[in-house]
Amino acid sequence: MTTPDTLVPFAEAMERYEPVIGLETHVELGTRTKMFCGCGTAFGAEPNSQVCPVCLGLPGSLPVVNRNAIEYAIRIGLALNCSIAPWGRFARKNYFYPDMPKNFQISQYDEPLCVDGWLEVLVETGHGEHRTVRVGIERVHLEEDTGKSLHVGGATGRIHGADYSLVDYNRAGIPLVEIVTKTIEGTGADAPVVARTYVTELRDLIRSLGVSDVRMEEGSLRCDVNTSLSPRGSGVWGTRTETKNVNSLRSVERAVQFEIERQAAVLDGGGRIVQETRHFHEDTGTTTAGRSKEEAQDYRYFPEPDLVPIAPSADWVEQIRAALPEAPAARRARLQAEWALSEADMTALRNADALDLVAETVAAGASPADARKWWLGELARRANEAATGLDELAITPADVARVAALVATGALNDKLARQVIDGVLAGEGAPDEVVAARGLAVVSDDGALTAAVDEAIAANPDVAARIREGKVNAAGVLVGAVMKATRGQADAARVRELILARLS
């Protein structure tokens, strides 16, 4: 019985058990060519169009290591504070599967490229509280990806029950790094959040290194989550399960939480946890049993005889280290100070995936406040309406900075600015082009405004009388009338001045 009928509520599970977690993350590297051949790596290409004798594993073909992939992996290792091995061999991991052309995967086994590092993550523990958790990194190693199977005709999309299967080898041989954490203990009820925050931080770090586009939805970042429970105070580690198919940041958190609740129920019921692979289901937020250890395979690892050992020189490693960009955490701390933001403000920016966009908008000349206002306000709303990411909107940080500048100089007001954004998003061109084409400039020319002001006064004699009596707040009604008459293009501040001057 691996899935009990009822789960133990999370808070209750936490009273009796201490969770221990670990994460294995696969990242597809964004090298131009594959790990061991010259084939391209573009995502979404026609099936089996990016293949050659090497990545198809044709008899006689041989792998040659892509130096860029080694450099990218070292970049990741250094950014994760790892030591870089001065010498190491690839290894063959032997198992049969139709999407693996050679029926072995070239990987690294006991001689990984990067070992023993750490990544600090700032975990939101609820109620705006944060704490820093240092996640140990066991190893970072390089391997090749497999092809992709498409099982046709079954109800589940799995191989079982399918009529036939199609294999696309475009992905076969794309370089992957596997990043394995040490066991993460002592995080208690924060364990699910720690897991999610770690993957988030790792994703941001890797993106900052320019070595991968780390898109979970395209599978360029994939995560396996190990979870076990230790009865509180026992000092005994529980048996762990490995949950696969965890394909979003939110799923990472949910998978850990579900496993904790499930394992607590099994243990409470006097059962034992089976060491097994479990599959996460996005729709239900649950896991189900996969391969158990009893059926686990012997991969017969041995050093890959077709490849000479990799031996990155100390000089090369230091060159790579010197060229590393600022780490995201350090950058966030710097920006937070420069922009004078609270921790909560920063968290909001990160959660909205807006940090880079805001930073680029500031770099393009906008004030931090304006940049945040537009991205978290109007643009977040547009992205939400279009069900897309902020970074996928058809507007650049430079455009946003230009809109903000036009507002700051009074050339646009907020309402007009929103119309400019409409135009940019609709592909009508850069902000200045939209302004020109749509004739959206604020009218602040007194000559043009005076007539409208006089008309408004004439049309609202009661209001005019009240203003003359000193009730200047009433001017808002006349301003509104002028704005309406000018279809929002008047400079409202100037209109108000003109009205007050007329009626004083």
Place this chain on the structure above:
Amino acid sequence: MELTHMTAAELSAALTAGQVSATEVTQAHLDRIAAVDERVHAFLHVAADSALAQAADVDERRRTGAPLGPLAGVPVAVKDVFATAGLPTTCGSRILDGWRPPYDATITQRLKGAGAIILGKTNMDEFAMGSSTENSAFGPSHNPWDLTKIPGGSSGGSAAAVAAYEAPLSIGTDTGGSIRQPAAVCGIVGTKPTYGGSSRYGVVAFASSLDTPGPFGRTVLDTALLHEAISGYDPMDSTSIDAPVPPVLAAARQADVSGMRIGVVTELGGEGYQPGVLSRFAEAVELLESLGAKVTEVSCPHFKYALPAYYLIAPSECSSNLARFDAMRYGLRVGDDGTRDAEEVMALTRAQGFGAEVKRRIILGAYALSSGYYDAYYGKAQQVRTLIIRDFDAAFSQVDVLVSPATPTTAFGIGERADDPMAMYLADLCTIPSDLAGNAAISVPCGLAPEDGLPVGLQVMAPALADDRLYRVAAAAEAALVGQWGQPLLAGAKGLSS
């Protein structure tokens, strides 16, 4: 003189001088194949059309003065383990039935680039596992000295083709002796170059850390010609050595051993060796001494563990290398009738597609690599390999080359050892150490064993990247011996005369 009985060097000279066309040379060899290969069975596939097309191209280039490679118009036979675009490549196995590679091995390309005419693909033990060609799924080849005898293996087809005058040159691969042993028992010359000196790209892998492509010829000079044409750095092979090709051709022409220090390996001789092999070998050593070499005896104490270490390392690598033959992408597919899943089709295909020896080695290798046994088998064998390398290092600090018999016996009868794998494995006793160490070695004919009248090979071994030393010694021995015999040894081969 008959075109088929000319050496590659002679053919090249005649072609260059315009005395004969590439088409005539190629046709003469195709005719010879048609006349004798029914009895020799050196070829699995004769590529008559493409060979004649290549020959016509060479003739056309010569007529128009276009640049020509060093082997322009010289025919060569290629072991069926090299990928040849558009030509069948079976590795002597049913499992590659119908496969025509979409690409050329680097060596295939270099042969074409040199202007050599590819006559066809030669027979071999399945996936190069064997010492007799009896493990070919397509039946054995026959030794041109005596058609009831094996031609050696695994490159037996390539050796037999050259010995039967079906080709002046051929290409093989040596993993445990698969070039030198067939060369020895067929009375021709065969070289295993330094590992990494000749590209493995496009050579269907048996044991990746050992497989070494190399040349066969009827003379030392011809063998050097081919050695030079196929060698050199290949960026497509990670284990290829980025260094200049040793000056093998100059060394073959130099043919001089005066002042060279030659070590006789104590451990490669004595009990278990055929007396006629030992006597011919001893005479060859004396001859080299008489030519000015300084001969000493050198002990390589770990060579006695070479055979068992080899039979762990090679099967381990092959168990992984041969995993790709799974019916999914190419070759044989058995049982795909709509009722079976992929795993069953893979299993049925491998059960029917592989022969007994291949299965034996896959099982041996899978066992040696499995968790819990790795250290005791594969790991230990690698340690032995290191000790053998050290034996060579120590020996080469005292002498320039080592010598031994190439094989413990002359050619044995077809069927004689077929049911006794251990006896079969012993055929490679003398050749395996050089494979494990990755250095260079050659076999050159040194006479006929008195008791059976079959050829004996002298093996010369040199340090890695000192392949030229092999040719100095072999060419000196050849010149002196042919002088004694009054004709090349092969002129006495009578297997095809009846």
